[in-house]
Amino acid sequence: MADNFKAASIFAAPAFSHLVGWLLAQSLKRLQLKTSLAPVLVLTGGLAIFGLAxxxxTSGFLAPYLAAVTIGATRLQARPDVQHFFEGTAWLAQIVLFVMLGLLVTPHELPPYLPGAVMVRRC
Incomplete structure (x- = not known):
């Protein structure tokens, strides 16, 4: 039974993701959204795909990725706006990530690692 479940999910994930991605792309084409609302629809669609997976x-991480590939392969009028929004979101996520990593550093515990870091830097 477990093998059948895994085999079915291997084929169900791409089919589900492609179908939902195609539906989202078609709705973006047909709806006359303002340019500021298209990225919101794509973000909401991605979260909905994650939840519906x-x-x-199917995999909640694979489904939005495959749907995004399907949407990205579609010619959309709102593509530059969506791309600009998600580039900004990616930069914001990187900033938050590095701030959080910086908060994890304890300065008084760093001196033992300093000689190794200097040697790696010189190589």
């Missing part, structure tokens, strides 16, 4: 027994 569990009841369909």
């Amino acid at each position: 569990q009841p369909v027994h």
Whole structure:
């Protein structure tokens, strides 16, 4: 039974993701959204795909990725706006990531690692 479930989910994930991605791309084409609302629809669609993947027994991480590939392969009028929004979001996520990593550093515990860091830097 478990092998059948895994085999079914291997084929269900791309089919589900492609279908939902195609539906989202078609809705972006047909709806006359303001340029500022298209990225919101794509973001909401990605979160909805993530949430809908569990009841369909597919990967919640793979489904939005494959749907995004499908949407990205579609010619959309709002593509530059969506791309600009997600580039800004990626920069913001990187900033938050490095601030959080910086908060984890304890300065008084760094001196033992200093000689090794200097040697690596010189190489």
